Amino acid sequence: MATNLTHARHDPMHCLAPGLFRSLKRGDRKKLKLDVTYRYGDNECARFIGFEPLGADDMRLLQGLVALAGPNGVILTAAPTGDLPKQLRLGLSPKLDAKDSDGLVVRHHITRLMAEIGWDDSGKNILTVKASLVRMSNVTVIIDSGPHRASFHLMSHAFDAEDGKLFVCLNPQIAEAVLGHRPHSRIDLNEVRRLNSDPARLMHQRLCGWIDPGKQGSVELDTLCAYIWPDAANAEAMKKRRQVTRRALVELHNVGWGVDEYSKGKWMLRRPAKGKTGGGSADVDRTNVPPSPD
Template sequence: MGNNLTHARIDRAHALAQGLFRSLGPGDRKRLKLDIAYDYGDGEKLEFWGKEPLGAFDMRVFQGLIAMAGPDGRILENSKTADSIGQKLLTLLFDPADEETRMSVMKPQSVEIRDSLRRLAREIGAGDGGKDIKRIRESIERLFGVTVMIRIGRKSYGSRLLSFYASDEESGALRVSLNPRLAHVIMGGGQYARIDLVEARSLESDPARLIHQRISAFIDPGASREVSIERLSEYVWPDAADTPRTARSRLTKVRKAVEEIRDLALWNIKETGVDKWRFIRPRLLESK
């Protein structure tokens, strides 16, 4: 069976959070930690913490999970109406997980995926051999280890990036539930970024994949935006380059990434100045 999912609807704040996913070099996984804050505007701020940074492959896995939760996910209602399995999963959504907090903060709902690691591999365009499945499982566990704190005015609430995770190496079975904010978007609420998986599967380099998600998060289908090479570089590497040579190397990779996206005829990209481009996103076809 081939790929059949066309897109992922990701909460826009998660998709825009700079540094949540980044390009990683040798040793970065052990050297760096995830510790970022993103000001979404209107007094809303998201903070993400994890013992390891998240790379471009983790982003692909994240996109695949959200896409699978769209048409195939099982809605877990609030604890007054959830079944016994749903009630157990809901206890993992907030910390502390007392009934009063869960019901008063946002009446949390989640979406649970019950599928397989091999299906996830196919949907993100990865291999489904033993090493590939192991890599995907490790990525999901990294995503599960990320804590998200959302602050709106004087109120705060926290959860994991993924609320629940379970897999079986022998059968390849996979169960994942999303945090309430991600689930809310999938169920039709909130602002979202539409990530085209057909486009994402066509890309080969990490910089192109990272840039593709970020521009997809702030340029809606049929719209356009001018972006400089410096801004695109920040989408791939949120930290400043430590040497001039590294800075030049990054800019070269960004130029190649822009060419990669343009060569695949994914977007109409027009050069508007020295290392500046206008990204024109294709209109959304009704069939998609």
């Protein structure tokens, strides 16, 4: 299936939260939990809580969903009327200051989503997608901003295994970024599809969260390591992490980024400039979720 989405208009908070997505070893999902707090701005923080940690596969899936929401997202209001919209709203569980906020629903066949993130529609990959959807739908997001608090799930979803139809409702924070109601981070999907390793993909999203297209930033190698592995490590493990991170920087260079080690362990990274591209539509009907896809 051909891909045609160029980028995702992602929420910076979901891109920059340290450890929200991380490199995982076999067995990590059974023994680790997700509990990440990201402090930003003045007296603002976001906490992500889940039964399992989120890995690079979850991150890629979310990138694809956010990208699909650009041209095709449908607003889910606070008081939907149909059975499916009600189910998605209940699963999203917006509370406190978010109780009246809108979600944004993506409606597509599961194979379209997989194609956009560079996966084939093998049975193994379909199982991976289904497990990831369940995992991310069980993540609770709590946002504190001064005296205000909002709570919701990272997403909610409904999937018909017989025909492959997938409905995913993205949380209000992501919805506002996609719709242009708050600043967004641009994730270039052409770059994402060309990256070969999970460490490179994890590092790429974090860098896209703070380096705008055509701009540059200076960063230390150990900081880049922390983008991939947020936990502390001994000297031997750090040596291996630095080696992997250096290989990930080569991948970044191969997709067009400027990568310059101007001093030992210190890097200047230049993001490619991008012209205006598609991925959003101002005149899409986003008023509610119909009971079935178009």
